[in-house]
Amino acid sequence: LTYAKNLVRGRHVVARAQSAAVVLRGRSLGEVLRTLLDRAVAAGGVFHVWGHAWELEEHGLWGELEAFLAYARDRIPPAHRVDNAALITAPSADSQRATV
DSSP states (O other): HHHHHHHHSSOOOOHHHHHHHHHOOOSHHHHHHHHHHHHEEEOOOOOOOOOOOOHHHHTTOHHHHOHHHHHHOSSSSSGGOOOOOHHHHHHHHHHSSOOO
16 A cells, blocks of 8 residues: 555656566566666666665565665666765756656
């Protein structure tokens, strides 16, 4: 229910619905993250990882996250990596990036 509520709020509903479908049919955290990252790269968009350490611990997902971060490191050139502060202060960030 929470995913559905968040999906219909805000902008880019179609792109977000496609991403939600990836999440719901994903077999593993790593598979979902890789698929969503690849979609963001193809769309010229932004990929942001957000989560809680306790959830990773509770579900034994640290290894999957580490493998994904290695994948992302190899997939994204250093010049295209930004922290949150750089992302929100980038000129026209919202109008030039697709949300995935």
